[in-house]
Amino acid sequence: MALHQTVEAHDEAIEDVYSAGSSQRRLPKFRLPEHSTAPSAAYNLVRDELLLDGNSRQNLATFCTTWVEPEVQKLMADAVDKNMIDKDEYPQTAEIENRCVHMIADLWHAPKSWDTIGCSTTGSSEASMLGGLALKWRWKKKREAAGLSTDKPNFVCGPVQICWKKFARYFDVEIREVPLRDGALGLQPHDLREFCDENTIGVVATLGVTFTGIYEPVAALARELDAMQRDIGLDIPIHVDAASGGFVAPFIQRELDWDFTIDRVKSINASGHKYGLAPLGVGWVVWRSKADLPEDLIFYVDYLGGNMATFALNFSRPGGEIIAQYYNFLRLGREGYTRIQQACSDTAQWLAAEIAKIGPLELVYDGKDGLPAVCYKLKDGEAHGFTLYDLSERVRMRGWQIASYPLPADRQQVVVQRVLIRHGVSRDLIGLLLDDLRRGIDYLRQNPVPNSDAGPTFSHGAHVVPLKDARGRV
Structure with a gap:
């Protein structure tokens, strides 16, 4: 084999992505690899790493589009x-x-x-x-x-x-x-x-x-x-x-x-x-x-x-x-945009009505006259045994990503959660979120977190230091 030849010849008819040489090594992280990789192997190896990302459809902290039509x-x-x-x-x-x-x-x-x-x-x-x-x-x-x-x-x-x-x-x-x-x-x-x-x-x-x-x-x-x-x-x-x-x-x-x-x-x-x-x-x-x-x-x-x-x-x-x-x-026109945004708003207001029924939670914004969103906090004057940060971590186990953070000055003592309803976030999907919120609250009530170190899950790009009370709780 010539000295300058760097890629081994393989029989592509019997090549398998996960038995190829590139699949038997950790992916490079700091230097370019010396040799080339077959496109199918490179695609699958990168795609496998992306499986560790969150499911964007369950990311209810983002305002951004997470569902598009095949034509798009x-x-x-x-x-x-x-x-x-x-x-x-x-x-x-x-x-x-x-x-x-x-x-x-x-x-x-x-x-x-x-x-x-x-x-x-x-x-x-x-x-x-x-x-x-x-x-x-x-x-x-x-x-x-x-x-x-x-x-x-x-x-x-x-x-x-x-x-x-x-x-x-x-x-x-x-x-x-x-x-x-x-x-x-x-x-x-x-x-x-x-x-x-x-x-x-x-x-x-x-x-x-x-x-x-x-x-x-x-x-x-x-x-x-x-x-x-x-x-x-x-x-x-x-x-x-x-x-x-x-x-x-x-x-x-x-x-x-x-x-x-x-x-x-x-x-x-x-x-x-x-x-x-x-x-x-x-x-x-x-x-x-x-x-x-x-x-x-x-x-x-x-x-x-x-x-x-x-x-x-x-x-x-x-x-x-x-x-x-x-x-x-072209596809939606005024009629289509109106139908989609109204459906999102209706779902947000339905979610707000359900949130209002959950004992420890209190609405801050109910989805009316603004964005299709809901914002809520823990009720004041009660010992809940957990924070909204703890609740965010609990529902994250089911894949939900919900923003939890303090409001800006002068209301930084108020910690809120915000759920955004976007195109593709159905009433049924929000019903599943509600089930997991209720289960998460029930679990945390039965298993209090006296010294929680959970912090903000969404900082709007700014560094946020979690506020703590006299006992050191967030």
Whole structure:
């Protein structure tokens, strides 16, 4: 055998995946293997490791899509080689992205939805940052024109997803995250005068707070900002982080006033891969008008075959998720989205009604007038003998992944569990979850955990130190 030959010859007719040489060794973890592996063997060995992941359909902590139709999977495979940033090479994918932007702008009542501007992103986190950057640039230009300082920008928000804290740190903007006071679960209009000033680039209102699922009152916030402009001259725009609610409210809460029907709302972001029902990962950001996206944030690229405008943070990205989003728009239409989101909401409210019957649990959010979700805590003033963290660990034995964590300041002493109902999470599946919750609570009552070391199962990207009482219990 020649010295340079490194792959042994095998009779493929009798080759067996699990008796091949590569299957008789631990998979490499720190260095590339010296030799090649047959595709069937490599596929099965990697697939076997993935069996150790949780079952995504039982992951009720995630907002993200975990079920798609076979046609979506086919379209994703068809588009695996398409780079959506290369609009000259793949003009129809670019056209599909543009159609989605204008359909979403229309869904959110942009004044001229056919002529506004927006783009796809890798998710709502990137989309949020683009919205925040536009706010910062518009504020900066306005201050420079007035000969004023631009070195202390801030934005005001309630409890937000970690992407907004990243935005604040990465782009040097102070985040003024209003504490939850007087039993509140989100930003309230009466908070604004205390936290806003001449350096406030915008107010971020959340349509679907990550911690609980509630909607913050965008219209009421806008009215208070209108009053502030009349009283003290501050003209502060709103960006709506509709990561989840942007594809829920337009279908099942149509009477809610939250989007571009409010003049002060200048931009909105949403996740296509959450309640938009597209596969991971695609997000969307849309501005009220072209004037609301500063020209300084747009770059023109001519080295891919044409002169293309780009204003996303990422560059090369797969086109499949965008194509799948368009497929969903065609496949479902308003009727289909309404039917799916209403079914999710109905299931969430049914779950809330059942949770209310479970002795030690108390509802924090009942699934009404917000996301299809349920949030609850242990009742105060009772010695339960276990924590919600213990309960999360107990039902995890049956494969359920449920988020358990403390609320943000000033309500960090309140530990909650949150269950999200998404497309593909059936009433029967939630019935099975309820059975396991009841069994888990019964077991923990009979077998108390006096010195539990279980901690948060979901931290929203931030490091959370479990709170402990005087006896050291979480």
